[in-house]
Amino acid sequence: MSFSIKKQGDIVVVDVEGQLIVGNRQELKQKVLDELEKGEKKFLIDFSQTGYIDSSGLGVLVSLSKKIREQGGELRLANLNDDLKTLFELTKLDTLFQIADTRERALETF
Amino acid sequence: MSFSIKKQGDIVVVDVEGQLIVGNRQELKQKVLDELEKGEKKFLIDFSQTGYIDSSGLGVLVSLSKKIREQGGELRLANLNDDLKTLFELTKLDTLFQIADTRERALETF
Amino acid sequence: MSQFFPSGGDAAAPLGELRIALQVDIPSDVRYIERVVEIVRSQCAAVLFAPRHCALNVPVALSEALSNAILYGNGENPEKHVRIRAEVNDLRLILEVTDEGGGFDIALETSDPTSLDNIEREDGRGLFLMQQLMDSVERFDDHGNVVRLTLNRA
Amino acid sequence: MSQFFPSGGDAAAPLGELRIALQVDIPSDVRYIERVVEIVRSQCAAVLFAPRHCALNVPVALSEALSNAILYGNGENPEKHVRIRAEVNDLRLILEVTDEGGGFDIALETSDPTSLDNIEREDGRGLFLMQQLMDSVERFDDHGNVVRLTLNRA
Ligand SMILES: Nc1ncnc2c1ncn2[C@@H]1O[C@H](COP(=O)(O)OP(=O)(O)O)[C@@H](O)[C@H]1O
Numbered sequence: 211m212s213f214s215i216k217k218q219g220d221i222v223v224v225d226v227e228g229q230l231i232v233g234n235r236q237e238l239k240q241k242v243l244d245e246l247e248k249g250e251k252k253f254l255i256d257f258s259q260t261g262y263i264d265s266s267g268l269g270v271l272v273s274l275s276k277k278i279r280e281q282g283g284e285l286r287l288a289n290l291n292d293d294l295k296t297l298f299e300l301t302k303l304d305t306l307f308q309i310a311d312t313r314e315r316a317l318e319t320f
Numbered sequence: 321m322s323f324s325i326k327k328q329g330d331i332v333v334v335d336v337e338g339q340l341i342v343g344n345r346q347e348l349k350q351k352v353l354d355e356l357e358k359g360e361k362k363f364l365i366d367f368s369q370t371g372y373i374d375s376s377g378l379g380v381l382v383s384l385s386k387k388i389r390e391q392g393g394e395l396r397l398a399n400l401n402d403d404l405k406t407l408f409e410l411t412k413l414d415t416l417f418q419i420a421d422t423r424e425r426a427l428e429t430f
Numbered sequence: 431m432s433q434f435f436p437s438g439g440d441a442a443a444p445l446g447e448l449r450i451a452l453q454v455d456i457p458s459d460v461r462y463i464e465r466v467v468e469i470v471r472s473q474c475a476a477v478l479f480a481p482r483h484c485a486l487n488v489p490v491a492l493s494e495a496l497s498n499a500i501l502y503g504n505g506e507n508p509e510k511h512v513r514i515r516a517e518v519n520d521l522r523l524i525l526e527v528t529d530e531g532g533g534f535d536i537a538l539e540t541s542d543p544t545s546l547d548n549i550e551r552e553d554g555r556g557l558f559l560m561q562q563l564m565d566s567v568e569r570f571d572d573h574g575n576v577v578r579l580t581l582n583r584a
Numbered sequence: 585m586s587q588f589f590p591s592g593g594d595a596a597a598p599l600g601e602l603r604i605a606l607q608v609d610i611p612s613d614v615r616y617i618e619r620v621v622e623i624v625r626s627q628c629a630a631v632l633f634a635p636r637h638c639a640l641n642v643p644v645a646l647s648e649a650l651s652n653a654i655l656y657g658n659g660e661n662p663e664k665h666v667r668i669r670a671e672v673n674d675l676r677l678i679l680e681v682t683d684e685g686g687g688f689d690i691a692l693e694t695s696d697p698t699s700l701d702n703i704e705r706e707d708g709r710g711l712f713l714m715q716q717l718m719d720s721v722e723r724f725d726d727h728g729n730v731v732r733l734t735l736n737r738a
């Protein structure tokens with residue numbers, strides 16, 4: 211499992227490959243915070259290659275979203291499969307995040 | 321798991337999909353014997369979609385090969401992956417069968 | 431290769447009487463979680479639980495129970511172990527996660543993470559998710575603190 | 585979906601202390617074999633045994649032991665059961681297949697299926713293959729006839 215980060219225009223795009231769980235969430239957090247510190251404002255996390263997410267992974271997304279907002283930035287999510295969508299719905303986190311069906315949709319509307 | 325049979329020219333081609341084991345080897349045997357009874361002489365069994373073969377599966381191949389030879393016909397095998405090849409080598413059945421790397425090769429040289 | 435090992439097997443094969451019990455022991459290190467989840471998930475698939483159960487309910491609920499056992503129950507002490515027992519039959523999957531801690535009170539420790547007060551909190555979703563994703567979540571003592579998750583076949 | 589559950593997990597994760605024990609009980613019906621093999625095979629993959637071991641050695645040797653237990657040990661009597669125990673650690677995989685029969689003598693029952701006399705025989709390759717594919721094949725009595733297969737990690 212790993213996180214790959216690339217810039218697309220002025221948007222930082224992160225792919226979550228494999229699981230986002232207690233064992234690796236700190237790595238995601240640090241990578242995104244590093245970019246935020248460099249002055250980046252727009253973030254997209256793409257879950258098309260993600261297996262499952264645990265509560266600590268959800269927690270990291272919540273805290274990143276808050277930190278990015280505090281810097282006047284925005285965090286969006288894209289490509290949640292049905293199982294992951296259910297996870298966001300159960301926790302009502304679908305009301306907290308901007309969730310796009312596809313990466314393109316998310317990028318367009320930033 | 322299943323066996324699909326089709327004719328290519330005058331050759332009966334059987335694909336073994338999944339395992340060839342004690343639970344289904346009789347089905348393969350019967351299908352091939354039915355064709356032999358209809359007068360077919362050339363048989364090719366293709367293992368490109370096969371998982372593993374057990375000793376009873378190997379036994380059915382041996383007995384089919386004998387029965388086909390007795391009718392003046394020929395049985396060839398194709399597309400054994402490395403694991404399946406090992407199985408034939410361990411049992412020295414690679415010396416008993418005509419084994420082709422590809423289906424095309426097997427069909428050409430019949 | 432895995433498409434050649436259809437977990438279903440022959441469609442005509444009976445399932446009724448097949449019984450599986452699995453036990454895995456790990457040290458208190460969160461890096462083991464993913465592997466244990468994969469072991470149980472593949473079991474779940476092999477006995478033909480619904481794809482959603484195998485891909486969502488079981489992996490997430492089990493991850494939560496394991497994290498809690500490692501972090502809270504055993505305080506990440508590498509000398510302490512976590513034991514996972516899984517039992518599957520034609521009716522249900524039962525998962526038991528045992529740690530060496532003193533236990534806790536599920537009702538007291540579960541809060542509603544979807545409330546306005548809690549929605550922006552980073553933690554507090556573990557027990558809630560287990561309860562949402564499983565048919566029952568129980569806790570009891572048996573040579574350690576045991577959390578038992580039960581999921582009925584869909 | 586299964587590519588999203590890499591059986592390996594984090595490359596940095598330790599494996600050393602992970603211990604797995606699995607027990608499966610089935611009635612004496614050869615249609616169960618494929619499913620049991622898939623359960624054990626996926627276990628084998630989850631603890632990172634060599635791909636060849638998971639795809640060839642374990643499936644074939646276990647299939648042989650199961651067929652023999654069902655056909656010879658239990659005479660396909662559906663009232664009789666076969667129990668499979670698998671234990672995996674960082675060193676080896678141990679498989680025990682127990683039937684309700686009277687047992688047999690491995691040495692006496694193993695012949696060389698590669699000899700000119702035997703090569704065209706339909707049967708007689710089971711025990712030979714188990715011995716070729718495993719590091720050891722043992723038989724003993726323990727509330728039934730047990731065949732124990734051991735495979736060391738490559
Ligand atoms: N195995 C355990 N041993 C001791 N305490 C536990 C255990 N599991 C959960 N708890 C307690 O329950 C609380 C709530 O757990 P949970 O809902 O998973 O949220 P979080 O882990 O994010 O705090 C934990 O903070 C902990 O105090």
Ligand SMILES: Nc1ncnc2c1ncn2[C@@H]1O[C@H](COP(=O)(O)OP(=O)(O)O)[C@@H](O)[C@H]1O
Nearest residue numbers: 652653656657685687688693707708709710711
């Ligand atoms: N579990 C068992 N119980 C009783 N007899 C067995 C058992 N396993 C093997 N045998 C005996 O050993 C013989 C050789 O077995 P094997 O090498 O697998 O070849 P095959 O099954 O093709 O006969 C069998 O024919 C049987 O008599």
